[in-house]
Amino acid sequence: MRIQIYGAGMAGSYLYMLLRNNGDYELGIRDERNSPDCRCAWGIAYRQAKNLYRDIGLDLDDYIISRPRYAYANGIRFRVKNIVMFDRKRLLQDLWKELEFREIENPDIVVDATGSKRAFLPEVGEDDVHMRYHTVQYIEEHEKDEDIYAYARRTGYAWAFPLGEGRWHIGAGDKSVERAEEMVKKLREKYGFEEREKSCGCRGFVRMYPPSKSLPFRDGNVYGVGEAIGCISGFGEGNAPALHSAKVFYDCLTSDCLDKYETRILEEFRWVEDEFGFLEAVQRGDMVSALRLTRKVIRIESERSAELTFRDILKVITNLKP
16 A cells, blocks of 8 residues: 655554554655754653654654753642653654655555645634644753743633753744744743743744644545644644544554544544534633633643643633633
8 A cells, every 4th residue: 555644743653554564555754844953842741752752663752851840820839740851853853764765656545744735635624713823932941840831812722831951932823923932922921931042042833723623634635634624632732632633533544443543533522522522612711611620631631731620720721711
């Protein structure tokens, strides 16, 4: 079988390695970049990602650069359970050495792993809530405890992630670049991150759609994985979900049940729908609906990321500014 993958990020590179190591496939992969970049995505849900990477013979521990103990959201502290910072750029650089970058003729299957661009699948509509979020991000040096710091309002949030050896990834995502930059200023004021010389900086966007808003996942012989089909946590962590979606595709392919792929994704990422339902309610200012989903979100993220309590979540969401 001839399979062409477009996009060599987290989902695309992982899927390529799964197929190369465990099947008789003619593979091609292409990426618009000449080398992996360092935009966003330094955090990852450790246990799930470690298990998934084990399937391709990669040890995630070799790439971990920081293990935060606490996360702060608008000044409220949570204990981190399962989120680590990893050197995503170096990990992808190592994987790219194993990939054969080429475009094969007449593939039987095309995989769209192009993230928010969704370059080979039909476009999905955008509404006031689920849309592309503009991001700004920088690398700076600061002397701070290696914890996670976040400042949120209803439409987006800013972050500071520790990258080890005094380096920090500081950025924000919101409905416009101007609002994102404003959020970075709020974060600096809240936690004392003075503006410093930047070793790099960039702008981008992420698609904040859950899977149910990202249909179809299949168009003819094209199948989507990762962010292209909404496999991203409502709270922003998309690395482990991207890997998981690629594994679901691989399992369906090797089990000869690709006709069930959309159903499998919707079932296994039901938790993403709950998170987006919660965030949508918060953005609308509908606290009644948000509170109905709060306990579900606590169960999900207490497993995936940090120890959460109803009381602390209530403090955060009831004081968010528009």
